[in-house]
Amino acid sequence: MSQMNMIQAINSALDATMEKDPTVIILGEDVGYFGGVFRCTDGLQAKYGEHRVIDAPIAEGGIIGSAIGIGVNGLRPVAEIQFADYIYPGLDQIISELARLRYRSAGEFFSPVTIRTPCGGGIRGGQTHSQSPEALFTHLSGIKTVMPSSPYDAKGLLISAIESDDPVVFFEPKRIYNGPFDGDSNKPAVPWSTHPGGEVPDSYYSIPLGEAAIVQAGDELSIITYGTMVHVAQAAVRTMGVNAEIIDLRSLVPLDIETLKRSVNKTGRCLIAHEASKFCGFGAELAATVQEECFWHLEAPIERVAGWDTPYPHAFEWEYFPGQERVMAGIRNVMEAA
Amino acid sequence: MASKSRLHIPRPSARPGEVPDFSYLALSEPGAVARPACDTPASKIEHLAHEMVRVLDDDGVAQGEWQPGLSPEQLQDALRLMLLTRQFDDRMHRMQRQGKISFYMQSLGEEAISIGQGMALKSGDMLFPSYRNQGLFIQRGTQLVDLMSQCLSNTRDMCKGRQMPVMYHNKAGNLFSISGNLATQYPHAVGWAMASAIKGEDHIAAAWVGDGSTSEADFHYALTFAAVYHAPVILNVINNQWAISTFQGIAGGERRAFAARGLGLGIPGIRVDGNDLLAVHAVTQWAAQRAREGDGPTLIEHVTYRGGPHSTSDDPSRYRPKDEWQAFPLGDPVKRLKQHLINIGHWSDEQHAALDAEQKEIVIAAWKEAISFGTMTDGPRLDVAEMFDDVYVETPPSLIRQRQQLLALKGVKS
Numbered sequence: 001m002s003q004m005n006m007i008q009a010i011n012s013a014l015d016a017t018m019e020k021d022p023t024v025i026i027l028g029e030d031v032g033y034f035g036g037v038f039r040c041t042d043g044l045q046a047k048y049g050e051h052r053v054i055d056a057p058i059a060e061g062g063i064i065g066s067a068i069g070i071g072v073n074g075l076r077p078v079a080e081i082q083f084a085d086y087i088y089p090g091l092d093q094i095i096s097e098l099a100r101l102r103y104r105s106a107g108e109f110f111s112p113v114t115i116r117t118p119c120g121g122g123i124r125g126g127q128t129h130s131q132s133p134e135a136l137f138t139h140l141s142g143i144k145t146v147m148p149s150s151p152y153d154a155k156g157l158l159i160s161a162i163e164s165d166d167p168v169v170f171f172e173p174k175r176i177y178n179g180p181f182d183g184d185s186n187k188p189a190v191p192w193s194t195h196p197g198g199e200v201p202d203s204y205y206s207i208p209l210g211e212a213a214i215v216q217a218g219d220e221l222s223i224i225t226y227g228t229m230v231h232v233a234q235a236a237v238r239t240m241g242v243n244a245e246i247i248d249l250r251s252l253v254p255l256d257i258e259t260l261k262r263s264v265n266k267t268g269r270c271l272i273a274h275e276a277s278k279f280c281g282f283g284a285e286l287a288a289t290v291q292e293e294c295f296w297h298l299e300a301p302i303e304r305v306a307g308w309d310t311p312y313p314h315a316f317e318w319e320y321f322p323g324q325e326r327v328m329a330g331i332r333n334v335m336e337a338a
Numbered sequence: 339m340a341s342k343s344r345l346h347i348p349r350p351s352a353r354p355g356e357v358p359d360f361s362y363l364a365l366s367e368p369g370a371v372a373r374p375a376c377d378t379p380a381s382k383i384e385h386l387a388h389e390m391v392r393v394l395d396d397d398g399v400a401q402g403e404w405q406p407g408l409s410p411e412q413l414q415d416a417l418r419l420m421l422l423t424r425q426f427d428d429r430m431h432r433m434q435r436q437g438k439i440s441f442y443m444q445s446l447g448e449e450a451i452s453i454g455q456g457m458a459l460k461s462g463d464m465l466f467p468s469y470r471n472q473g474l475f476i477q478r479g480t481q482l483v484d485l486m487s488q489c490l491s492n493t494r495d496m497c498k499g500r501q502m503p504v505m506y507h508n509k510a511g512n513l514f515s516i517s518g519n520l521a522t523q524y525p526h527a528v529g530w531a532m533a534s535a536i537k538g539e540d541h542i543a544a545a546w547v548g549d550g551s552t553s554e555a556d557f558h559y560a561l562t563f564a565a566v567y568h569a570p571v572i573l574n575v576i577n578n579q580w581a582i583s584t585f586q587g588i589a590g591g592e593r594r595a596f597a598a599r600g601l602g603l604g605i606p607g608i609r610v611d612g613n614d615l616l617a618v619h620a621v622t623q624w625a626a627q628r629a630r631e632g633d634g635p636t637l638i639e640h641v642t643y644r645g646g647p648h649s650t651s652d653d654p655s656r657y658r659p660k661d662e663w664q665a666f667p668l669g670d671p672v673k674r675l676k677q678h679l680i681n682i683g684h685w686s687d688e689q690h691a692a693l694d695a696e697q698k699e700i701v702i703a704a705w706k707e708a709i710s711f712g713t714m715t716d717g718p719r720l721d722v723a724e725m726f727d728d729v730y731v732e733t734p735p736s737l738i739r740q741r742q743q744l745l746a747l748k749g750v751k752s
Contacts, residue, residue: 005709025536032549051536052536054567057566059559059563061525061555062525062556062562064520065524065525065528065556066525066528066529066559069526069527069528069529069531069532069543070529071529072464072526072530073530073534074462075536089555092556093522093525093556095523096519097517097526098518101515102731103729104497104501104515105496105497105515105718106495106496106498108509109509109515141729142729160404164731166731167732189423229459252737254528254735257736262612
């Protein structure tokens with residue numbers, strides 16, 4: 001067991017799978033000699049060689065397209081897209097090829113690609129280094145979508161993603177790479193060593209995809225969230241002293257509907273929180289699912305807290321980011337409703 | 339003062355009602371282009387991208403250093419496969435016209451490319467075809483009844499009814515699943531070849547796109563990755579002059595040959611007479627040897643002509659002269675190979691007619707068998723419950739529930 005931040009935990013997951021399975025290879029921009037702009041692949045090329053940790057040209061469509069071919073030929077590629085904001089040139093390869101290859105060939109061809117990509121705001125990245133595009137991927141059939149909220153989960157989920165024969169888009173909320181962030185940008189940064197999620201086994205372990213975690217049990221309302229917003233929601237709940245159950249989805253597809261259902265049927269109140277903009281965000285699907293599954297148990301309208309429906313702004317980052325105040329306002333709405 | 343800049347809109351040399359004009363097509367004399375050693379550095383052979391490797395002359399006589407050394411029996415077999423492909427296409431095109439299948443795409447006039455290249459590659463080499471490479475499937479022994487069943491989306495369909503006609507695959511035959519999105523297979527082939535090199539195997543990959551699809555980003559990604567990693571891959575451009583209604587100039591072919599697209603990256607390019615099976619076979623063998631011996635990728639441009647419509651949904655008489663194919667200076671690949679075999683004393687008109695009739699019978703028999711597995715209107719149908727399979731390795735509960743919903747609506751007990 002070690003203290004790790006999320007970068008070290010991801011590095012440890014990559015190391016563990018590469019050691020266990022010689023077919024695992026990494027490719028992406030700056031991932032090789034340099035070890036990645038966020039250092040997630042640090043030291044791996046030195047350990048596993050240039051044929052297994054490959055610096056790629058700046059061409060996201062080419063990285064994903066060639067990773068598909070590498071996967072079809074029996075290797076297990078982990079492609080890094082340096083920022084989720086840069087993934088769009090590869091969308092046709094993800095949507096039309098990676099997600100559907102198994103289906104269209106009636107199960108005869110598949111490519112077990114994992115795409116790792118840092119997402120989310122809070123780092124003064126403006127519109128091209130702050131986006132949370134997960135809903136573009138959850139809408140696809142044939143691909144899994146994962147977003148951890150702690151180093152421990154990041155390692156266990158990434159190992160499962162790499163070992164899965166289904167393609168996975170693995171989002172890494174970069175604001176919490178170095179420490180849990182509660183949404184208050186005025187406070188000094190807190191390291192992962194202050195948080196139980198920063199305790200990570202050095203050895204191999206995996207967390208199944210499709211199982212949500214109840215990070216805090218409660219019976220007054222259910223807060224369904226994922227990524228950085230798990231920590232923002234925890235802080236808001238602490239401040240308000242409300243007895244909320246906070247569910248960290250961890251994997252958006254497959255979605256752990258049973259855990260949501262059990263919680264909302266118990267509390268009767270539901271707030272959904274994510275960083276991504278609201279309209280057609282993943283929260284819309286969650287709200288519809290909760291409504292379908294829990295309607296007769298609901299005591300209040302389902303509340304959504306999300307980014308505004310604008311591009312991610314640079315100057316007004318903290319007005320855009322759905323921080324504690326917006327979460328608390330949402331909690332009041334859902335608690336005060338009849 | 340008026341600006342001197344002008345927007346240039348490329349125009350084809352002839353439109354409907356005009357006289358076909360292929361004077362734009364740069365041709366080399368058959369046999370004129372020398373065959374460099376397979377390991378010649380790319381920088382020394384850039385001229386191959388602008389010239390044209392040709393073996394058969396207008397009289398069907400083989401000329402020059404690129405003669406592939408195929409035996410008469412091999413040439414007869416190539417001719418048989420080309421005739422089989424053409425008969426298959428003809429039947430399937432007509433079956434679409436009769437409403438038996440929803441859609442079809444012929445390879446009329448382009449048969450020498452798939453057959454010649456298929457013959458020049460090894461069975462362990464992985465092929466990433468485009469939608470007009472049915473000859474590759476036929477050359478690698480995919481049963482016609484399987485190709486037909488795919489077009490019929492029937493109970494024998496290899497795709498279980500999930501793809502529109504002609505989007506075949508053949509896992510055992512190392513033929514990748516065809517996509518309707520253009521050029522996406524190009525980076526797949528490069529990745530596959532990279533993996534082959536990583537694993538230390540000597541299998542190579544080959545991929546095909548049309549002249550039109552060279553404009554897609556995937557084409558350029560693939561060339562870059564192939565060049566950077568020296569991937570053992572053959573990248574083929576089938577320049578059949580037409581991308582639906584736009585001629586090859588709209589894809590950027592007016593000033594430079596498509597074969598030259600890789601020169602800036604150090605990828606050798608070869609322009610070849612795509613209607614000359616001997617030349618196609620020879621350049622493929624040359625490129626394959628380069629790839630297998632560590633000399634990296636080759637881009638081959640096959641100059642040919644799309645003899646038929648783009649697809650059954652297309653009417654080329656609206657945008658090109660009706661007799662343009664007849665005026666194409668590189669002729670018909672079937673007639674040219676036939677003439678060559680007659681010249682070397684190993685073929686006759688009678689043998690040719692008999693072989694063609696035999697292929698037609700094979701196609702008719704295969705069609706009879708294929709429709710016994712169901713058509714769009716009659717006979718057995720695929721199990722609709724299978725629509726929900728193969729989205730993921732394991733069908734998730736959400737899809738199981740949707741399957742139950744559908745089956746309940748159809749009154750089927752699950």
